Amino acid sequence: MSGAESGPEPVVEVADVDFGFGERPVLADVSLTVDPGAFLGLVGPNGSGKTTLVELLLGLRRPDTGTVTLFGEPAHEFDDGERVGYVAQHATAAAGRMPVTVREAVAMGRYPHRLVGRFSAADRRAIDDALDRVDVADLADRRVGNLSGGQRQRVFIARALAAEADLLVLDEPTVGVDAESRERFYDLLHELNDEGLTIVLIEHDIGVVTTHASEIACLNRELYFHGDPETFVETNALADAYGTNQAPVHHGH
Amino acid sequence: MVTEMSPTPLQSAVTDPISGAFDWFLVEVWGRLLAELSGALGVGMLEYPFMQRAYLAAICIGIIGPLVGAFLVHREISMIADTLAHTAFAGVAVGLFLNSVLELGLSPIGTAFVVAVATALLVELLVQHGDVTTDTSLAMVLTGGFALGSVLISATEGGIAVGINAYLFGSLATVSKANVGLLVVMTLLVSVVVAISYRPLLYVTFDPTAARVAGISVAWFNRLMTVLTALVVVSAMQIMGVILVAALLVIPVATVDGARSFRRSLLAGVVAAEIGAVLGISIAYQYRLAAGGTIVLTAIGLYLVVRVGGRFVPRRLAAGGTTPAGDRTPQPKADGGDED
Numbered sequence: 001m002s003g004a005e006s007g008p009e010p011v012v013e014v015a016d017v018d019f020g021f022g023e024r025p026v027l028a029d030v031s032l033t034v035d036p037g038a039f040l041g042l043v044g045p046n047g048s049g050k051t052t053l054v055e056l057l058l059g060l061r062r063p064d065t066g067t068v069t070l071f072g073e074p075a076h077e078f079d080d081g082e083r084v085g086y087v088a089q090h091a092t093a094a095a096g097r098m099p100v101t102v103r104e105a106v107a108m109g110r111y112p113h114r115l116v117g118r119f120s121a122a123d124r125r126a127i128d129d130a131l132d133r134v135d136v137a138d139l140a141d142r143r144v145g146n147l148s149g150g151q152r153q154r155v156f157i158a159r160a161l162a163a164e165a166d167l168l169v170l171d172e173p174t175v176g177v178d179a180e181s182r183e184r185f186y187d188l189l190h191e192l193n194d195e196g197l198t199i200v201l202i203e204h205d206i207g208v209v210t211t212h213a214s215e216i217a218c219l220n221r222e223l224y225f226h227g228d229p230e231t232f233v234e235t236n237a238l239a240d241a242y243g244t245n246q247a248p249v250h251h252g253h
Numbered sequence: 254m255v256t257e258m259s260p261t262p263l264q265s266a267v268t269d270p271i272s273g274a275f276d277w278f279l280v281e282v283w284g285r286l287l288a289e290l291s292g293a294l295g296v297g298m299l300e301y302p303f304m305q306r307a308y309l310a311a312i313c314i315g316i317i318g319p320l321v322g323a324f325l326v327h328r329e330i331s332m333i334a335d336t337l338a339h340t341a342f343a344g345v346a347v348g349l350f351l352n353s354v355l356e357l358g359l360s361p362i363g364t365a366f367v368v369a370v371a372t373a374l375l376v377e378l379l380v381q382h383g384d385v386t387t388d389t390s391l392a393m394v395l396t397g398g399f400a401l402g403s404v405l406i407s408a409t410e411g412g413i414a415v416g417i418n419a420y421l422f423g424s425l426a427t428v429s430k431a432n433v434g435l436l437v438v439m440t441l442l443v444s445v446v447v448a449i450s451y452r453p454l455l456y457v458t459f460d461p462t463a464a465r466v467a468g469i470s471v472a473w474f475n476r477l478m479t480v481l482t483a484l485v486v487v488s489a490m491q492i493m494g495v496i497l498v499a500a501l502l503v504i505p506v507a508t509v510d511g512a513r514s515f516r517r518s519l520l521a522g523v524v525a526a527e528i529g530a531v532l533g534i535s536i537a538y539q540y541r542l543a544a545g546g547t548i549v550l551t552a553i554g555l556y557l558v559v560r561v562g563g564r565f566v567p568r569r570l571a572a573g574g575t576t577p578a579g580d581r582t583p584q585p586k587a588d589g590g591d592e593d
Binding site: 143 | 327456459465466468469509513514516
């Protein structure tokens with residue numbers, strides 16, 4: 001589903017990318033475009049290269065061949081840090097051990113705007129609005145480590161909102177979060193996407209992705225499918241990517 | 254201990270006024286203040302100039318130790334402080350060795366700075382790119398540095414082994430004016446650098462991947478963190494001793510781990526370090542004990558009181574709701590909610 005040639009500038013453009021760790025190939029010939037306002041769900045079996053693809057599009061790694069552009073710039077040279085919010089896998093677990101309040105963590109979203117010097121009124125407003133938006137304002141003075149998994153995830157979303165990011169990338173954000181909080185979390189993502197935020201979500205629960213995402217990319221080293229959820233359900237892409245005997249929907253971790 | 258170099262005229266033109274001003278501060282301001290305090294409290298030891306210098310040194314170490322240590326501890330690389338201290342010892346030995354062999358007038362503290370900062374950059378390289386684990390590479394650099402120091406000392410003729418003891422275990426009674434001057438300058442320098450780079454250092458420590466995505470150079474700020482550690486360790490080593498100097502970067506930070514915000518944990522860490530250092534020095538003087546060791550044991554005692562004692566207090570408070578139960582630390586409410 002490559003965007004129309006005359007459309008708006010894509011947020012992410014991955015073209016003919018190969019990537020490997022040493023001798024072990026991880027991604028082969030992957031091409032993918034994410035348009036502004038998209039909600040892309042990235043699915044695939046464990047070890048299929050999902051996290052690596054995300055790291056490539058954030059510029060954290062460089063492809064062996066092919067190109068990755070982020071907002072029209074080569075991803076590894078992209079330095080407009082506030083436009084992208086990233087919630088890494090297990091990031092929240094490590095962060096939980098530090099004495100940092102919810103407000104301090106959300107304020108980090110403003111750091112790319114103001115690395116030194118006092119926060120302006122606009123900075124503080126952005127932080128307050130972000131806390132309100134994800135409904136953690138009443139927890140602002142609590143330690144991040146003392147929150148539940150679901151609350152903690154919303155704090156990290158708030159950090160991206162405080163940055164006024166245009167792209168939010170999440171890597172399996174709801175691992176270890178209870179079912180009810182998960183539902184609430186995905187509703188929030190859905191709303192933010194409706195408000196214009198572009199989202200890329202790595203998720204192993206296919207059900208979540210087909211419900212909330214506007215498009216799905218199915219990956220296992222190669223890209224097996226990229227299109228809308230309705231088409232995805234009708235095709236064999238899932239079975240192809242996961243191999244024959246696996247039924248990922250019932251494959252609860 | 255500090256071999257005085259014969260300064261060039263240019264150096265003298267710069268350093269003389271500074272050293273003169275520092276003399277004035279040490280005698281007229283600090284000395285008088287403590288003498289007044291001595292009269293008011295009836296504590297005789299505050300009147301002796303060497304104890305006045307020792308207290309000033311301890312206060313400086315109590316500020317910069319936890320200020321830098323907080324980032325190390327939460328990046329889970331506190332062993333770096335110990336590693337750099339041991340290689341700084343090698344730096345001292347290098348200075349003494351070169352002086353003895355080539356008859357150079359190097360300051361051993363100067364060579365310690367050079368070697369410790371170089372090692373800081375090397376260690377950061379090993380942590381980021383090494384094949385071995387951080388733990389292992391730090392242990393190798395630590396013992397390797399100390400081994401180099403001991404070999405150089407044994408290879409140097411004459412009486413340099415005499416001065417070595419003071420570097421190994423530290424010494425209060427021999428804290429010179431130059432030592433304290435160095436510490437005051439380092440305290441100002443390190444505090445200003447941490448204040449300026451507070452946000453990137455915090456982000457890099459809290460969530461390095463997100464910091465990188467946000468366009469912050471994680472590698473450079475990690476380097477800055479270890480270089481600051483080298484500066485703190487070397488300037489404090491003559492008082493605390495090479496073997497014990499890392500303690501005040503780590504123990505106070507661990508003591509206040511219950512603090513809620515990072516900003517408060519920094520303040521509370523400094524308070525904990527000051528209590529340990531000032532109380533430790535006083536006890537050491539009173540009972541004629543080794544200063545470095547007494548300070549460390551006092552700091553550990555404070556840790557036990559706060560962490561073990563605190564375990565019983567916050568439970569009851571926490572049951573009452575979300576009152577400041579996370580804060581089981583004796584810290585001032587100085588931040589007035591001005592957070593970032």
